[in-house]
Amino acid sequence: xxxxxxxxxxxxxxxxxxxxxxxxxxxxxxxxxxxxxxxxxxxxxxxxxxxxxxxxxxxxxxxxxxxxxxxxxxxxxxxxxxxxxxxxxxxxxxxxxxxxxxxxxxxxxxxxxxxxxxxxxxxxxxxxxxxxxxxxxxxxxxxxxxxxxxxxxxxxxxxxxxxxxxxxxxxxxxxxxxxxxxxxxxxxxxxxxxxxxxxxxxx
Numbered sequence: 706x707x708x709x710x711x712x713x714x715x716x717x718x719x720x721x722x723x724x725x726x727x728x729x730x731x732x733x734x735x736x737x738x739x740x741x742x743x744x745x746x747x748x749x750x751x752x753x754x755x756x757x758x759x760x761x762x763x764x765x766x767x768x769x770x771x772x773x774x775x776x777x778x779x780x781x782x783x784x785x786x787x788x789x790x791x792x793x794x795x796x797x798x799x800x801x802x803x804x805x806x807x808x809x810x811x812x813x814x815x816x817x818x819x820x821x822x823x824x825x826x827x828x829x830x831x832x833x834x835x836x837x838x839x840x841x842x843x844x845x846x847x848x849x850x851x852x853x854x855x856x857x858x859x860x861x862x863x864x865x866x867x868x869x870x871x872x873x874x875x876x877x878x879x880x881x882x883x884x885x886x887x888x889x890x891x892x893x894x895x896x897x898x899x900x901x902x903x904x905x906x907x908x
Contacts, residue, residue, distance in 0.1 A: 711881065713742075714748055714878060714881070715881075716742050717741070717742050717743075717747070717748035718748060718749060718753065719742070719743070720733055720742070720743040720744075720747065721747050721748075721749055721753065721757060722757075724745075724747045724873065725757045725758070728795070728796060728872075729745065729747060729795045729872060729873040729874070729875065730745070730871075730872070730873050731744065731745045731862065731870065731871075731872070731873045732744050732745070732873075744873070745862075745873025745874050745875075746789060746858070746873065746874040746875055746876035747873065747874070747875050747876065748875075748876045748878060749875055749876070749877060749878070750877070750878050750879065750880040750881065751768075751772055751877065751879075751880055752880060754768065754790075754875065754877055755768050758794065758795070763800070763801075764794070764801065766835075767794070767801070767803070767804055767835050767836075768804075770835060770836060771788075771804055771806070771836055774827060774836060774838075775788070775808075777823070778810070778820075778823055778824070778827065781816065781819050781820055781822075781823035782812055782813035782815075782816030782817070782819050782820035782823070783810050783811075783812055783813075783820045783823055783824060784810060784811045784812075784813070785808055785809070785810050785879070786809045786810060786811060786843050786879075787808075787809040787876055787877065787878055788806045788807065788808050788809070788876070788877035789806060789807040789809075789854065789857055789858060789861070789874055789875075789876055789877075790804060790805065790806045790861070790874060790875045790876075790877055791805055791806075791857075791858070791860075791861020791862060791872060791873075791874040791875070792804075792805035792837075792861050793805075795872060795873070795874070795875060796872070802835070803835045803836055803837045804835065804836050804837065805837045805861055806836070806837070806838050806839070806877070807838075807839045807840070807841055807853070807854070807857040808838055808839070808840050808841070809841050809842075809843050810824075810840060810841070810842060810843065811842065811843050811844060812842065824840055828840065839857065841853045841854070858874055861874050862874060
């Protein structure tokens, strides 16, 4: 991961506590001040996800199950890169039945059969594990990647009663090394940082 991308990822986390307090809406501030840094999907790693949403024993157990399943995939040739999470688990007042997530992954080409079998088993056992997981490889054509990402983002955000997209999503990322997590990322935002990473306010 490049240093600029690490800074972008860390800067995105500044809004997470506010987003959680508001129930993870699509936008947390006035629309004209929204950027990719302060709007859904809210970027958080596994420890941060547990801190924000592990508010009771059931939720903590579900998060632990998700973490264990992702770790198990890694032992079978499947590297998870990102997980887009939404649905009832992000609603603080709700009692979630499961964690809805789209897992973006890469497969070790030397362990292809083992990796495919692991993904098939996890998808089949999702109800028993309190996980409703779908999967998307990161090495597909960009059109498929974007289409699948937006479909699940819309699905997770959709409110059947309101018939509209009313909820935001969380983008779960693997933890950074501890030394990186302690970096003062604001102090390191220099003119050399690619402007495209930090721009994008609504006009």
